[in-house]
Amino acid sequence: MARPRVPAAPDPAAARLGPLLTRRFFARSVHAVAPELIGATLLFEGVGGVIVEVEAYHHTDPAAHSYGGQTPRNAVMFGPPGFAYVYRSYGIHWCVNVVCEAEGSASAVLIRALEPTHGVDAMRARRGLDDARLLCSGPGKLTHALGITIAANGLPLDLAPFAIHRRRAEPDIVTGPRIGITKAADYPWRFGLRGSKFLSKPFPR
DNA sequence: GTCATGATGATCT
């Protein structure tokens, strides 16, 4: 069925930002940080939205980039928490992670989808799309929409151009298996905002 | 709606 293409209006409630998340927030287990990022607002140069989908990658996890040890690509994951780890995916896209836990623990949360709330016109221009549901509904899409590239690799998340604001209310969170991986594909380390129209894929029910 | 496929480059064997 061809649904009429109606761009979703930004949720006015989502625009009420909580305080900035500081490095201390990220200095905890990825399994604690990942679900708490759902509902937070990620901005890059003032453009972004509400985080509606993330995945946790722990250094003991065969699917994590850090699993095989430190390399030039994943070096930021081995550094202190509260910094951005950006890598190229499939030779084409950029993906952004937030480094968690402690220096050397090499654990991170992949930001997979946003509900666009800030700078939506800029995102539409970069992506060449109107439908807000498609602007940031995937890890490669959201970096394109926000203008995040390898230049952001290693930048602190609590200073410009990044800002992540704490959520105001406790969201209804769904969990499920992660997307697009072959190793450890059964770990339920994908977290999402239940019922969101801005997910990269629906959660299995 | 589902499914298959090509693009494209760093990393690793």
Place this chain on the structure above:
DNA sequence: GATCATCATGACA
């Protein structure tokens, strides 16, 4: 040479 933490497109139902 194979493997990717992906996306857009086009065939088909």
